[in-house]
Amino acid sequence: MTPAGKVLLFFAWAAVIAGLGWFVERNLVVGSDLRLFMPSPRTARERLVLEEIGEGPASRMLLIAISGTDPRAAAETSRALVKALRDSGEFRWVANGEGSLEDIPERLLAYRYLLSPTLDDARFDTAFLSEQLHERLRDMASPAAGFLEPLLPRDPTLELLKLAESWQPATQPQLLYDVWFDAAGTEALLVAESRAAGFEPNGQRAAADALRHAFEQARTDATLALETSGPGTFSVLMKERTQAEARRLGTVATIGMVVLLLAAYRSVPILVLGLMPLASAGLAGLAAVSATFGEVHGITLAFGFTLIGVAQDYPMHLFSHQHAGLQPRDNVRALWPTLATGVASTCVAYLAFLFSGVRGLAQLSVFTVAGLAVASLTTRYLLPPLVPDRGRDAAESALLGRLWNRIAGLPRPVWLGLAIGALCIAVLWLSPRPLWENSLGGLTPVPRPLIERDIALRRELGAPDIRYLLVIQGDDAQAVLAREVALDPQLAALAASGALAGFDHAGRYLPTREQQLRRQAALPDRSALQASLDAALRTTPFKAGVFAPFLDDVEQARSLPTLGPEDLAGTPLEARVGGLLLQRDGHWTGLVTITGLRDPAALERVAAATEGATLLDLKQASEDLVAHQRERILWCLAASAVLLVVVVFVALRDPARVRRVLAPMALTTLVVLGLLHGAGVSLNLFHLIALVLAAGLGLDYALFFERAADDPAEQRRTLHAVLVCSLSTLMVFALLALSSLPVLRSIGITVAAGVVSNFVLALLLTRPREERHS
């Protein structure tokens, strides 16, 4: 190719990369819902669990504390914050304990007689009214007279006040300046339910920003401080910590990589060319996922780039084998069968994740397979014309020569390999500790002080339990509400016995239509009510006629259409009922949240005896899901291992060679598993993916060492290539292994250990035995 042609090719390739980058940038939607990495549900119960993890009101709930030197300022800010958050659109529901009498719209006022339970066991007769009126006289002589008296002509039974009180949480913090405060009286407390699901960090970030902004606007005092807690806060915190740490380590790794490549090849053009296949691979992977799934999960993105980092090795093999007198095109042709075998078998391994039943892993699979294919094809077809055909020959390095001879002289006791393998199996087999980590929280653990603070705030606020949730299902909203109402006495009994502190469900706010009709039927007509009221009034000093507005409201309530969930729009009940009563593809689900649960077994008994009720233990259920998911992934991996052997066998067509190539990788997997387990590490999904990555690397190393069996110069060039590849990989993952976050650390340690073991074992096990003597 002419020099002008080379320049043209380079810029054309760079232009394609830039164009692809632009396309991806324009079309990429990065999702952050962690449930994408959870398995698809197989049973109705699993579907329920997945819906409730992150969707249930408890997981959306943010606990908010405003502290400062002046509690009064904190209370004022709390009030202003509630208004601002209600207007922000990021929250479904915000509460700070303020009575919501003023929030009830005029059109709902007459509904108080249908919503309040008073008429379930009382009638508006002379005796009842007389008792109520006397109670009101006492109210009028009390210090509460100032705000109660204006309500009386319309509402002598104080039905509105009863309703507003019944809508408050079952257990609520103390009120100071009319808003919730902690027991010490120093922090104003609020709860808010975000629109975004709890484990959707992007949505939670938006909610947190809205909250921070509203607080800055609402604060009345510079000393006030805002603090939030809850699943949403934690998911944002852990996502950002993970990202920040990955970015920091990634920057260090990139610098290290550049230094290493410059040291190995002493050429800036080589450095730039070396990055082109990787850049092409990353963008092709993104484009493929974007086209297949519509969006890319943040984890797929971060993790995918880690996995296709192996593509960086492909050009290195080409560079290390390049020397004067060898056309790059011939070089790549000679390397291609080996390279292609490695790529094909690695792709087969990653294809396993496509069938794992986990959307996030399927994305990862598409990303990796597309990326690796593009990286190998560009290395094969686009790179050779651009590679300078002269340059340093790695074979001329005396150091490498001595190193190779030293290695060749090492004893290679096959029995030791077998013994190590057997030892690892024994460790895995005999250890009493569970091999796997099932807890999702274990991957990104929230710092202990934050957890303790969360527990304390949760207790102060009487916020619902995030682990247990009672789910009521029914064909329509009325069926669900009826079941909830029927459960009330049993739940109240549990509360009385101390098994739980309180509960909340839609039926507390919205009675069934049947209940409403029953109450409506119990309302007397105007003349009967007038007669009873007149009789009751004769025993009191009230003036005649002051209760005319009451008579009007009762008369109106007698003919109101009953309220259903759809009639609540624009009322304070909309958010409460909307969060607890949900319509999902043809059926209705009611959520009963539990506060201060001390005896889950007692609640489980109640749930088991109730039709349509299920008690979800979200922690247990999610761990079961993780276990099922892993089982499925392991089967997929087993299938792909078989396929991988087939691919290698087809490529090498010699059982002895196949054995030599596969031995280091198989033994390494055992060694890494044994080491991790022996060191007390419980394995998670990320360990598994990292093991696949390590195995792919090991296979490449072994394939190249096996190929270089005959020629001493080729041996040195191969050693150079594999040294550069493994050192760069080791550096990247050793950095990750230093991370403070288990998710990054588990990947880092697994791959770093895998690279070392694979490199050593590939050197020792793949060369045919006779070669030592020749």
Added chain:
Amino acid sequence: MALALTTAVAHATDVDTRALLARLSRPAPDTTTFVEVRYSGLLAEPLVASGRLQHRADGALVREILEPYRETTTLKGENVRLEREGSKPRSFSLDRAPELRGMLSSFGALLAGDLGLLERHFVVTTRGTEARWQIELIPMDEKLKRRLARIQVDGTLDSARCFTMSEPDGDASVMAIGVQGPAELPKPLARESLAAWCSTGAEP
């Protein structure tokens, strides 16, 4: 006009308010009996309740009604707790009841004999003589003014006799201090006759 005003002010200063407040101050703990009469536009006849007012050492004010029913209101800090026999206790904050906050701040200032505190919240006018005086308090805060038009304290020598709280809508309550029961008040309890009783000290 200017002359009249000067006269009124001169008249108002006949009593040394600071000295009067100093004589009225009662260090906690202190207990006194009272009868409260409530006049409302909703009622044809006033409501009468009698009981005990306690100023506790911790600063809390406890208003106990003993007749004709039992009820205890504890006012402590910002919280009001209302307990009545036969019903659920009710709590609310002073922010819900500005008139109560006004009453409390005047009461607190009087019990402490603190004119400065009183003048921070009210326009203070004193009338009458040392033997038979009247302190009128007009709130300065607009929010409070909407709920409480004025407080009038009537008394003789070194003891307060009546607290009259008048609301803008014409409703009012009168708390007669140091009185054991309604029997000691004029009959019938028309507003004018009770006002006269408060200001003249006439025994019925």
